Amino acid sequence: MADYPDSITFFEWLVPLILAGDKHITIRDYAESHYRPGTRVMAYTLETHQAFAEIEILAVEPLFVEDLNEEHAQQEGLALEQLQGLIRRIYPDQHQLFVIKFRLLEQPVTAESVETIAPISPN
Numbered sequence: 001m002a003d004y005p006d007s008i009t010f011f012e013w014l015v016p017l018i019l020a021g022d023k024h025i026t027i028r029d030y031a032e033s034h035y036r037p038g039t040r041v042m043a044y045t046l047e048t049h050q051a052f053a054e055i056e057i058l059a060v061e062p063l064f065v066e067d068l069n070e071e072h073a074q075q076e077g078l079a080l081e082q083l084q085g086l087i088r089r090i091y092p093d094q095h096q097l098f099v100i101k102f103r104l105l106e107q108p109v110t111a112e113s114v115e116t117i118a119p120i121s122p123n
C-alpha cells in the first residue's frame, strides 16, 4: 500500500477542463486531503473509472468554505457561483476544506493518440 494516495477521481464533465489545463486545483474535504506534494497521482473519472491523466500534486492548503473566492474559481476553470453551488452540494456539512493544487504531467502515448498524429510528409 502506498503511504500517500496515488489516485484521485474527478467528475467526468470536468475532464476537458483538466486536460486543457484550465482546471489546476480541486477542493476536497479532510478525507481526501492526504495527498503529498511532489507525488504523481493517476486521475480517473468517478463515473466510469477511466484513467485520463497523470498529475503531480503541487500543494495541499486548508480553506474555509466561506473563503472561497474568484481566484479559486479561476483556477477551477469555473464561475464562482458555479463552484460555490457545487461545493455546497458535494460537501453540505463541511466547513474545513482543502485546496489541492496540481499540474498535468505529460500524457502517455496511447494507440488512439498515435492515430491522430499526422503522418510525416515525404518532402
Ligand SMILES: CC(=O)Nc1ccn([C@@H]2O[C@H](CO)[C@@H](O)[C@H]2O)c(=O)n1
Binding pocket: 009, 010, 011, 014, 025, 026, 027, 028, 046, 076, 086, 087, 090
Ligand atoms: C469522489 C469525487 O470524485 N469527488 C469530487 C469532488 C470534487 N470534485 C471537483 O473538485 C472541485 C472542487 O470540489 C470541483 O471542480 C468539483 O467538481 C470532483 O471532481 N470530484
